[in-house]
Amino acid sequence: MDQLLPSGLRAAGLSAGIKKRSAPDLALLTADEPVPAAAVFTRSLLLGAHVPVCRAKLERTGGRVRAVLVNAGNANCSTGAAGREDNERVAAALAGRLGCSADEVLFLSTGVIGARLPMDKVLAGLEPLVEAARPEGLADFSRAIMTTDTRPKVECALEGGATLVGAAKGSGMIHPDMATMLGFLATDGDLGPEPAALLRRVVDRSFHRTTVDGDTSPNDTVLLLGTGRSGVAVDEAALTGVAQRLARAIAADGEGATRLVTVRVAGAPDEAAATQVGRTIATSPLVKTAIAGRDPNWGRVVAAAARAGVPFDPEAATLDVGPARVYTRGVPHPEAEEAAWKHLAEQAEVELCLDLGAGAAEAAVWTCDLTSEYVRINAEYRT
Secondary structure, X not given: OOOOOOOOEEEEEEOOOOOOOOOOOEEEEEEEEEEEEEEEEOOOOOOEOHHHHHHHHHHHHOXXXXXXXXXXXXXXXXXXXXXXXXXXXXXXXXXXXXXXXXHHEEEEEEEEOOOOOOHHHHHHHHHHHHHXXXXXXXXXXXXXXXXXXXXXXXXXXXXXXXXEEEEEEOOOOOOOOOOOOXXXXXXXXXXXXXXXHHHHHHHHOOHHHEOOOOOOOOOOEEEEEEOOOOOOEOOHHHHHHHHHHHHHHHHHOOOOOOOEEEEEEEEEOOHHHHHHHHHHHHOOHHHHHHHHOOOOOHHHHHHHHHOOOOOOOHHHOEEEEOOEXXXXXXXXXXXXXXXXXXXXXXXXXXXXXXXXXXXXXXXXXXXXXXOHHHHHHHHOOOO
């Protein structure tokens, strides 16, 4: 049975012919009425057309959204004023069909940079998309936003009487602040007086702790919508949990990846320091290629941590690869490397746990191994 969206929301996805291959590439998430919303956007100086347009719309409406349209296969980036005009024209056309203000329609794009949107195909897809929207449409929506993803990413939860759902896309160019990803969180819970602050806290503990290759993109966006129809406040911990599971799914589906890697840093002075060390380890090509080769190379992990900019004494640190302790207070344990190798070789989800011995805080960061398949995918991305 298809997952129902929170009360008051409908979704759809279909193929409009934007992608070269026949695949879903146009998605819609719509509310019965304008609802509170918040967004977190990329910090890149190179921006896809939808970023400034959507940011301005949220400011003008005070964070009210009626519909979210997404196309995959074309990023509408580096298309100048014409690309922004294309974005606004499509949003206005959809608003006309829904009977709402164009400012209440956000149109997001993801895909190849540098080409104008195929406007005839996008516009032609709007009417059938609106007609197809249904409360069970989350799966169709999630498939239509994919680019190099190998599978859709959907998560759901029911907490405290409120339904929470999430969908995301992302596989390469994934790194904090933000990544080549789009994320959508929706609930029938009440978002409270500061939805933007709520979303920022959630993103900082989820999508901003995911990295595949250290690169970010111009189109990254995470959007949160809340209909409030359940009559209860949204549970922040539950919402964070949904976002974290999506973040893990993105890392697990990293381009060419064979292993989901959790880098857990403990014994840090504070959570920010633990996150910083975890990100540095998770983005190290040496660490990631070692995992691809099933090599429990403790030296690469400790060396990455030591350049993260967080003061700690390596001779006070310990490192576990799965269940095996391979390094303790400056001393390696070669006898434990067979168990560590077995963990890397046999488990699809592997864990590195580094205790800095410098405090009581901890954080987890998610990444994947780096394989030759990643090189092939990106070498052939446009050719």
